[in-house]
Amino acid sequence: DAGVIQSPRHEVTEMGQEVTLRCKPISGHDYLFWYRQTMMRGLELLIYFNNNVPIDDSGMPEDRFSAKMPNASFSTLKIQPSEPRDSAVYFCASGGRALPGANVLTFGAGSRLTVL
Amino acid sequence: GESVGLHLPTLSVQEGDNSIINCAYSNSASDYFIWYKQESGKGPQFIIDIRSNMDKRQGQRVTVLLNKTVKHLSLQIAATQPGDSAVYFCAERGVTGNQFYFGTGTSLTVIP
Secondary structure (H helix, E strand, O other), X not given: OOOOXXXXXXXXXXXXXXXXXXXXXXXXXXXXXXXEEEOOOEEEEEEEEEOOEEEEOOOOXXXXXXXXXXXXXXXXXXXXXXXXXXXXXXXXXXXXXXOOOOOOOEEOOOEEEEEO | OOOOOOOOOEEEEEXXXXXXXXXXXXXXXXXXXXXXXXXXXXXXXXXXXXXXXXXXXXXXXXXXXXXXXXXXXXXXEOOOOHXXXXXEEEEEEOOOOOOEEEOOXXXXXXXX
């Protein structure tokens, strides 16, 4: 398995632009998580899905952020409009229940977002 | 003005020595914990996990200890190697579901 795949790896955009980050979880994993990592706040959970359904979005900072999971193999995190304070590394992680220890999260390599 | 970031604890050890990284977790009802290693420019990688019904679990060169009385986890790395240099995070599973909450991390530097 190629692991959790995120794109783009790096994005630089201007304030006010829409940003879409993408994630392909590990096949067979039924949990998908979006995290944000900054020096100020460390790793923050934004939202997670189970079987493509959002379960807890209490970490989403504000209405400018939205996440979708249209199918088991794809999720997006969208920021519209983006602001400089959204600059961070955004991680997607997936996990499953089918195997012992399946609560382990497997992280992607992250998408580094810079908003100018 | 100057931004203030998280104060990341740091640990420097000589190659070959043992390392101990500590973590305090927040919720006494948390039932599952994971240690992750994050190298520069990469996502966190799983090291070892432990359930709350255990006090100790050993892996290859790593041991996790859980003290529920004081809500404390530690990660012990035996014979630390330069490749162990990274930031180490503990994570606890939320009690209402499968959220995982991460600590602030500890930066480990191994001196050759």
